Amino acid sequence: MWDQTDNGETIGTIGSENGEIIVDAEHSKGARLTLEKGGDIAPYSITSGVYGSFFHTTYLSTLEESVNEIEAMKAEISEFFNTETSSDEEHDWILEFVSRH
Template identity: 50%
Template structure:
């Protein structure tokens, strides 16, 4: 199942601290293949923000107006990140096309 390898960032110590969007971190997970996703509340741009990245490839932020919307985005984005990380390394063109779709979808 996609997403099963994610674990709390720094063992969960980041929960309740300030996030990159200026809010308070509610959820923060890292994937061992090199990705992180964070949900924060009360940032400077929107009520909720989901920031994510694949180390060395991409950084993206999506915004939400409610916690339910933000949580749904977080889960969907995390699953899609798992799919991106599972793509074979030998086809970089397909990888970057999938990254483009991810950013457009979120």
């Protein structure tokens, strides 16, 4: 389900938050999670997106916190893709996801 984006070619490059990409994972059903260190706003940031639905950035202080957060996001997004939802339910899920992260 989750694979490295571009076969890992993005690791070590500069991401959208101007930090070094240390994790860049893409879900086969259309989502991406990117963890950067040393960006402009915070020591760590995670950009998350479900293609065609939303894009969100979460700012974190430590690597441990960041790794835990990205794993939680992977699980939530995977569950979302495995659940049949109406457009209203999808909208509610997005709002809840963003408010938690």
